[in-house]
Amino acid sequence: MAPKCFLPPRWFSYVIYLLLGLARLQAAETNPRPNILFAFADDWGRFASAYQDRAPHRGLNHWIATPTFDRVARQGVLFEHAFVTAPSCTPCRSSLLSGQYFWRTGQGAILQGARWDPSIPVFPLMLQEAGYHIGETYKVWSPGTPVDAPFGGGANAYESAGRRFNQFSQQVTRMMEQGKTQQEAKRELYNEVLANFEAFLADNEAGKPFCYWFGPTLVHRKWVKGSGKVLWGIDPDRFEGNMPPYLPDVPEVREDLADYFGEIQAFDTALGLMLDRLEALGLLDQTVVIISGDHGPPGFPDGKCNLYDFGTRVPLAIRWPGQPGGRRLEDFVNLMDLAPTLLEIAGLQVPSVMTGQSLVPQLRSTEEGWVDPSRNWVVTGRERHVASARAGHLPYPQRAIRTPNYLYVVNFKPERWPMGDPLHVSRLPHPDWETLSQQTFATFADMDASPTKAWIFEHREEPSANHWFERAFGKRPFAELYDLKQDPHQMENLAGRPALAATQGELHERLMSLLRENLDPRVTEDPVRFEDSPFAGHPTP
Secondary structure, X not given: OOOOOOOOHHHHHHHHHHHHHHHHXXXXXXXXXXXXXXXXXXXXXXXXXXXXOOOOOHHHHOOOOOHHHHHHHHHOXXXXXXXXXXXXXXXXXXXXXXXXXXXXXXXXXXXXXXOOOOOOOOHXXXXXXXXXXXXXXXXXXXXXXXXXXXXXXXXXEOOOOOOHHHHHHHHHHHHHHOOOOHHHHHHHHHHHHHHHHHHHHHOOOOOOOEEEEEEOOOOOOOOOOOHHHHHHOOOHHHHXXXXXXXXXXXXXXXXXXXXXXXXXXXXXXXXXXXXXXXXXXXXXXXXXXXXXXXXXXXXXXXXXXXXXXXXXXXXXXXXXXXXXXXXXXXXXXXXXXXXXXXXXXXXXXXXXXXOOOOOXXXXXXXXXXXXXXXXXXXXXEEOOOOHHHOHHHOOOOEEEEEOOOEEXXXXXXXXXXXXXXXXXXXXXOOOOHHHHHHOHHXXXXXXXXXXXXXXXXXXXXXXXXXXXXXXXXXXXXXXXEEEOOOOOOOOOOOOOOHHHHHHHHHHHHHHHHHHHHOOOHHHHOOHHHHHOOHHHOOOOO
């Protein structure tokens, strides 16, 4: 008869973790290359409690709690001016993975119909070739064949414990309806995250550094209406009087924003448990931790699919053990800078094709504020988001340059609708609230369906509310210029004002020069030919 084991199961688990941690510590002594944990939340704009005392979202950031992000920022570096190259998930991620502007990634520069060009170097596969154990959970890049091709395909996916965390409020609500307490339901989803992460760690060979991408999509819609208050105690009434001027200060929109904040807090909580697990294993102090998001909020004016700060500005905190921490930096960062940064941290040569600039000098510096005064601008843009948003699958091409004092935007096709054609307005003059809250493609498809979108559409004919509709969906001029010192929320377009003619001219020439220098097809190819090029992105059957 086999002897019985009287060691309690949880003790046994602790022993396994201890032995695994000791093995990893011993391996780290002979391998100076740090591990990498990259946490990248879908649709997470610049909302975190670490930013609560800074404009322009000072009021709203006061009502969100992100202790994990704040911890990483406090122990590492908090970037005040981090931007994406494109406020749409696939082009942003193509840019981040390749370290290049999105327009240099071929059909990776669009959402629907995207295809990855395997000849483009990407940092995860370069790390893998250099001996890193790589893996990902949930979303890295999409769509594509094979899935998440820039991360090596499904072989590197760790999701055996499930994907329910991506529908956090829906899953918690469902479990509560089935009789579980709120804490029990939340814990079940957190355990899923930890189980996937632990499977990745257990699969690593001793002595190999790792790179893990945690990419949940819960911050992307849909969410359960009222879940921000029910699950997280975020009272939308506290937002009253603190809303930015581009959002209607009405109960429906305030509740929508509170629900969005709840999903951010769920992401932050799960990430905190992952950091605790690394710390328990003795791995946290050998791991570079990077936390960010791929663009601004979905289903809100000025957010996702817009080149205003609400759409392109994102949170960014980096903790690199052994480097000076506790610093806020003003240097402008584009998320494409992360690819060369991670390659340099790993001791690898950065490919010359990468247009991003490594942040290693900023991370190694002991200074605060502006480490490199020349890093005082970023270029952003977009082409096509939803394929069916406009007749003929046409894009809405935009480019912008953002400096400390100005935002200058060029809308190359001002005759087109920026959020997509109003395809169903004539057929559905008064669509029901539920349709516009849940069906993105009902009309103006480049703005996600949401209660906010529904409220704006429902009140579009009211004199006191029509301006919200025009701002969100109306056509825009060729040029937009905003004075950020006087107008941090980018509400008043000053393009064409005689007093700013010299400034507008200088910004325009600077933007066009940067686009030409970085081989943007929008300015280097024949415009007629360009509309039908693969880059413009007609979806494949």
